[in-house]
Amino acid sequence: MIKEVFLLYIDRWQFFLKLTMEHLKISGISILIASIIGLILGIFISEYKKTSPFILGITNFVYTIPSISLLGFLIPFSGIGNTTAVITLTIYALLPMVRNTYTGIENIDPSIIESAKGMGSTPFEILCKVKLPLATTVILSGLRNMVVMTIALGGIASFIGAGGLGVAIYRGITTNNKTMTIAGSLLIALLALIFDFIIGSIDKIIKRKWRLL
Incomplete structure (x- = not known):
C-alpha cells in the first residue's frame, strides 16, 4: 500500500501540489483571522x-458542535x-487562542504587575511590555494546538465544495480508491506535523532565552 501511495504521488504530483x-x-x-480575534x-x-465566563462559555459551546453540522448550518x-x-x-480555532491568551495573562505573578x-507604567505599557511577553509561551502553546487542529480539520472542507487535500480524500471515498484516500490523509498529517515542529521549536527558543535572562 505504501508503494502504491508513493507511486501515486509521483504520477499525480501536480494534482497533490495544487491541493496542498x-x-x-x-x-x-x-x-x-483566529489568531488576531x-x-x-x-x-x-x-x-x-x-x-470571561460569558465569552469562554460561548467558545466552549461552539467547540462542541460537530464540524459537519456547522458547515451545513453556514451554507x-x-x-x-x-x-x-x-x-x-x-x-473552531478561536477557543485555543482565547483560552490560552487568557490563562497566560492570568497566571502572571501579581507582584510583577x-x-x-509602581514604576509609573500605563495599562497599555504593562500589557505590551509585561503581560504579553510573559504570557508568550502559553499563547504559543494555544497557537500550536490551534494550527494542528485547523490543518487536520481542513480535510472536511471538500465536503462542501472547498479545495484542499480533503478533495483527494473525498474522491478516494466516493470512488472506493483507498490509495487516494490514504495519500490525501498522509499529506494532511505531514503538514500538521511540520507546523507543529516549527511552532514547537520557536517555543523552545523563547523558553531558552527566558532562562538566560
Whole structure:
C-alpha cells in the first residue's frame, strides 16, 4: 500500500501540489483571522474578568458542535466553497487562542504587575511590555494546538465544495480508491506535523532565552 501511495504521488504530483497549496491557503487564512480575534478576545476578558465566563462559555459551546453540522448550518448564509470553510475553521480555532491568551495573562505573578504600576507604567505599557511577553509561551502553546487542529480539520472542507487535500480524500471515498484516500490523509498529517515542529521549536527558543535572562 505504501508503494502504491508513493507511486501515486509521483504520477499525480501536480494534482497533490495544487491541493496542498489550497489546503495551506484555507488553513492559513483561518489561522491568521483566529489568531488576531482570539488574541484580542483573550486580552479583553483578562482585563474585564466579568466577561470571561460569558465569552469562554460561548467558545466552549461552539467547540462542541460537530464540524459537519456547522458547515451545513453556514451554507445557506455563505454558500458552498472556501468562504464557508474559512469561517468554520476560524470559529473552531478561536477557543485555543482565547483560552490560552487568557490563562497566560492570568497566571502572571501579581507582584510583577504591581511593580510595573509602581514604576509609573500605563495599562497599555504593562500589557505590551509585561503581560504579553510573559504570557508568550502559553499563547504559543494555544497557537500550536490551534494550527494542528485547523490543518487536520481542513480535510472536511471538500465536503462542501472547498479545495484542499480533503478533495483527494473525498474522491478516494466516493470512488472506493483507498490509495487516494490514504495519500490525501498522509499529506494532511505531514503538514500538521511540520507546523507543529516549527511552532514547537520557536517555543523552545523563547523558553531558552527566558532562562538566560
